Amino acid sequence: MQPLVSVSHLVKEYGSGANRFRALNDVSLDIHAGQVLVLMGPSGSGKTTLISILGGILSATSGSVRIDGREIVGMPESQRPALRRDLFGFIFQGFNLFPALTAEENVAIMCKLKHVPQPARAAANLLESVGLADKRNAYPADLSGGQKQRVAIARALAGHPRILLADEPTAALDSVSGRNVLEILSGLARQNNRAVVIVTHDPRVLEYCDRIVTIEDGRISSDELRRHIPPTPGDIA
Amino acid sequence: MSILAWKNLLHDRVRLIVTLTGIVFALVLIAIQFGMFLGFLDTAANIVENNSADLWISAPGIPHVNGGSPIQESKRWKALQVPGVTRTANFAIFFVNWKLPNGAFETCQIAGFDLDSGMGGPWNLVAGRVEDLRGEDTVIIDDLYKTKLGVHKIGETLEINGKRARIVGFTHGIRSFTTAPYVFTSFKNAQNYIPMREHETIFILLRTAPGANLPAIKTRLLATIPGIEIFTHDEILLRTRNYWVFGTGAGTTTLMGAILGLLVGIVVVAQTIYAATIDHLKEFGTLKAMGATNGQIYQVIILQSALAAVMGYVFGISVALAIVGSTANTDLLIKLPWPVALGIFGLTLFMCMSASLLSIRKATTIDPAMVFRG
């Protein structure tokens, strides 16, 4: 079974000269479709750096990251937007919704960006799938934190990306909404044969994940499978 | 993406109002200053523009049509002998004192013309007849200056340079560039009002045969008649217009005002659009992280300024038209013809687009990796 994401000997250095700082040091990791992978580790260990590189929004210093068979280390800047658009859905700690747009418009604009046909319809369906059909016309300011994050998930799902990347998606949420968001995220991986990568400090996540990878000082210090993941026929052959 | 441009614009109400105020302010300044400039071009030499003479003979070296000095009327007969000259007529423009009913004086300009030739007569008559000027001591003034000159209806009498004058008609819209309005009268009457000796005139107007060679006629006239200057219609028009519009600085000042309006507009709009971009940096970063290209982000920024331009234009041009309308019946002429209004729309778009350049530069530098950093 070929992994959806394959990272090998990845190095990321910030700065130059005396200020050079190695944030990722020889990281190797395979991520499979249908898997909910949790990245844990102390503050400053390199988690955000890693998922930024995985998502094609930060360039690596050396090593290799193959996504769906495509090498993205060294990929020219001009090709990155299309890569991000076509393969990923992003979820942020601070939701990053567009405050001037309604919940549905927030999702629809991403559907349009991803050339999803009938973006308004698609947006309404996505909102329904995260249980927010009744909040279609609400503005972010009028939604609770959990509702905002669910809108953000619906938005990340526009175009049905193969990989969802979430950085601390529950950090700003109370425990009930946090749990709710995690349930949705883990369900998404299994239902649609996606890879879901969640960076978190939140111990609640452990109930919902298949695999826990811990990073310390830019290196993977542990990698444990929580349950058995059956190989799925939809996985990349 | 256009929805983001539109709704972001409407979302920041205060900023939208500031942006629109900036655009409206700039637009009104541009429209009014430029309109005044056009008005000046019109008003400065209207007395020449509406005169049908082909050639003008004057004393040498006059600065403009309102600055002539007396010459011998007998030069007319010499002029008539030059082949191609078909008709000659006297014409006088001269500053005189107009006595108001309360005893104070206003300055005005006598325009004394030859009724038989018609060259130099009034236009846009709204009351009375030009023929009425054949009567003794009769004058026609413009109704825009009724209050200034203290007269209100036909038949009223007053004094010009100590001589009696009677109003027999009104024109509408014959403005004077100076503060001295034109007072039309027959050349014969004008001789009473203007301190000229007998057999003197200020100008001799010539009509030439159709298709006549004006430069050749000019040369012949100059050779035959000593101590004169000869102008074609366009020459005296330009000399007069340049003197009043540019020589006095009035035109330059209004043009500078218009350019200043443009600069103020660009700066104000640039500043607000830039501030808006900075405020939405996180949103643009999010869009970029999620796969939007720089081009798509520029589209949002450009569309935002274009929308602001259209809204600003609608308000601005309405205010400008209202101001233009309110001056229609005053001695200040502000012109805003539709090609200029259209041009101003182009200028507004240009202003807002160039104002957004700074923001576009900023957007280019957005690092999508910012989205994961708090």
Ligand SMILES: Nc1ncnc2c1ncn2[C@@H]1O[C@H](COP(=O)(O)OP(=O)(O)OP(=O)(O)O)[C@@H](O)[C@H]1O
């Ligand atoms: N743009 C940058 N320039 C220089 N150093 C950076 C930059 N971004 C991150 N770093 C450094 O790289 C290291 C890893 O940062 P990263 O944000 O990946 O950590 P993290 O594991 O996500 O931490 P946290 O749990 O606090 O979010 C940190 O020491 C950080 O200071």
Ligand SMILES: [Mg+2]
């Ligand atoms: Mg982090």
